[in-house]
Every structure is written in structure tokens, then in C-alpha cells.
Amino acid sequence: MAHSNTVLSQMLKLVPRHEFGKLVNRLDQRRRAGALGRWSQFVALTAGHLCKRSSLRDIESTLSSQRAQHYHLGSQIVSKSALARANESLDYQFYAELFGLLYQRCAASAPRHKLNFKSKLFSLDGSLLDVSMKVFRWANYNTMNAAFKLHVGLDHDGLVPHFVRVTEGRISENEVACDWSAPKGSVVVFDKGYNNYCWHKSLTDKGITWVTRIRGNAVYRVVERRLIPGNSAITSDQIIEYASSQRDSDTLLPIRRIGYRDPETKKHYVLITNHFAWSAQTIADIYKQRWQVELFFKWIKQNLEIQSFLGTSQNAVLTQVMIALCTYLLLAYIKFASKTQLSLQQLICFLQTNLFIRRDLSTLILPIKRKPGKSPQFTLALCRI
Secondary structure, three states, X not given: OOOOOEHHHHHHOOOOHHHHHHHHHHHOOOOOOOOOOHHHHHHHHHHHHHOOOOOHHHHHHHHHOOHHHHHHHOOOOOOHHHHHHHHHHOOOHHHHHHHHHHHHHHHHHOOOOOOOOOOOEEEEEEEEEEEOOXXXXXXXXXXXXXXXXXXXXXXXXXOEEEEEEEEEOOOOHHHHHOOOOOOOOOEEEEOHHHXXXXXXXXXXXXXXXXXXXXXXXXXXXXXXXXXXXXXXXXXXXXXXXXOXXXXXXXXXXXXXXXXXXXXXXXXXXXXXXXXXXXXXXXXXXXXXXXXXXXXXXXXXXXXXXXXXXXXXXXXXXXXXXXXXXXXXXXXXXXXXXHOOOOOHXXXXXXXXXXXXXXXXXXXXXXXXXXXXXXXXXXXXXXXXX
């Protein structure tokens, strides 16, 4: 049998170590001898996410029980005090840049989205991560609660995060959206929380198609009514102009308003977009895809450790969340590169139960197909007297 390192070691080899080293040299200052290094911090927190460890002591116990494997991981011996100091002092921006490198590698092998156009498709949304007001007073959401907000721009080619930002809970989606730039010619779908007319116009000016729902109190006038196909879920197709008295409303461009009734839920949606050529059904199908970002938030909260935090400072929290997202990209890359039929849920279950086992990763997720043959037990049964 061929020698294999542990499954965790093989997984971490997918991180480009030369790029990792370049980031260390560029972003980190010189630290005292014996201090926990970047790679050891990354190994410890990645193992913590994969094993769902909710405290520093749990991570220390998990790694110390596998001390013989530290050589293969390239990691120092990790203590909870050293890991706590590293989380407090090592700037989380390092992992934000590592996330960008891993996304580029992941996107190169990701499958295309299944809608009938070639443009890139992104979903933009934010989700609250509730925390204790007594412990995280700086993360105030309102006078009674504290929370962080995870903002994500999800790339539908492979359903991997393209843009990530973690803020205090009170920061609105519109404030963060202005910091994100999608590639020219791409399609962005978002919910009513991003209904900023001037931002919509800026996307149009950049050559980006957007799809969202209209505000209930929007004031507009109908410029043109289009024919709608019979026996379809489309209830209306119009060209409108905003008619409100708010500032800059006279500079806004005409947009398209589409009514759509979901055949399954019977719920009626009123969508708006700046694309006038695609069919109304295509626009409705694009908005349906926004649900994928909600599923992403659900998956990452259930399977990686971003609900309980290992430190109380902003840097420690952001470090933990960014490494969780880097771990997600590693899992996605394994899925894309191996072309396995396993879902991400099945894949992480396989890894969690075999993380420190010496077994080839490819045989773990792509079991060998054995040719059907006669059962030896059946042969013995024929010989029985």
C-alpha cells in the first residue's frame, strides 16, 4: 500500500505555500522567537472548523492528541494561550488576502451556472451573527442586542463566495455594497435591502446588469407596456420611470418592471431590472437564484464554527470568520478538482471522520468501483453438507 499522509495534511497542501509565505513576508512584522506562526495558526483554526471545536481548549486537545502528525502538517505545537495571543495580535487582513488567492484558484475549476446566458452571475446579501451584548459591546446592533453582519457576494459559478466583508450588525447592506465591484458585463441579483436608486444607476453606468424587487412605496410612472405570453407566470412587463421628488430622481434612467407569480408558492413578486432584451421569464429565473446565497449562509453556520467565537476582540472574530471562508473554498476546490458527485455536506462529513487518518484523499472521496462477481459466501454455501 502506498504511503499517505493524513487527510488534513493532504487538504492543507492545496494552499499555495509559496504565496502564503509571500503574504507573511509582506504583511507580518517580525515577532519574538517561539511565538505561534501564521501557518500554525491557520492549521489550528482550520482543524477547529472542520472538527467543529467551539473553544481554544478543544482545539488544543484535538491537536495534542495527534502530536505525532504535527511534523507532516508543518505546524508548531499549539497551546490555547499561544493561539489566543496569535488571534489577538496577527492582523486578520492576511486571511482576507489569502481568501482572494484561494477564490481565484477555485474559480478556475468551478462549473458554470446553469442559466441560459454566459455572463457571470452574483448574488449579494448579508446575514446577522448574533453574539452576547455583555461580551461584545463594541458589536452593538441596537440598544438590546449585539451582532456581526456577514456580507457576501456569491459567485454562481460553483456557488463560492467572491466578495466577503464582516461588519458590526448596525452597518447596512447599502454601505458595504458600494465597496464591491463586479466584473463588467456580469449580472447581480439582490433583495430590497439594497434598493438604493443611485447605486443601481452606478451599476448600469459600469455595464452591470442587476435584478431586484421593487420597494412597496416606490413612486413611478409607466412609460411602456409590453405584451406578455399567455398561460405563463408573468403577470406584467413594463418600462417605468421613477417619479418621486427625492434628490437626483430626475437623473435616474428608465428601468423595467416585471410582475411574476410563482407557480409553486402562488406568491406574487414585482421585480425591477436594467436589462430590456431578455425575456421576462429569464429575469424571474435570475431572481430565483438569489435563494442560493441564503442556502450558503445556512450551510456555513451549520457546518463551520462561526456561531461561537474564540476571542472577544474584533481582530480575533474577523480572523475566525475569514479562516472559515478559506476552509469553505478549500472544500469547494476539492469537490471541483476531483469531480466527485458528493455534495459539500457529504464531503465535510467524510473529512470530519477521517481528518487524522492516513489515507489517500482521492480514494476517500472517490471510492474504487469493484466489479460485480460471485460472492465467496455463496460458494461456501453450495459446499455445505
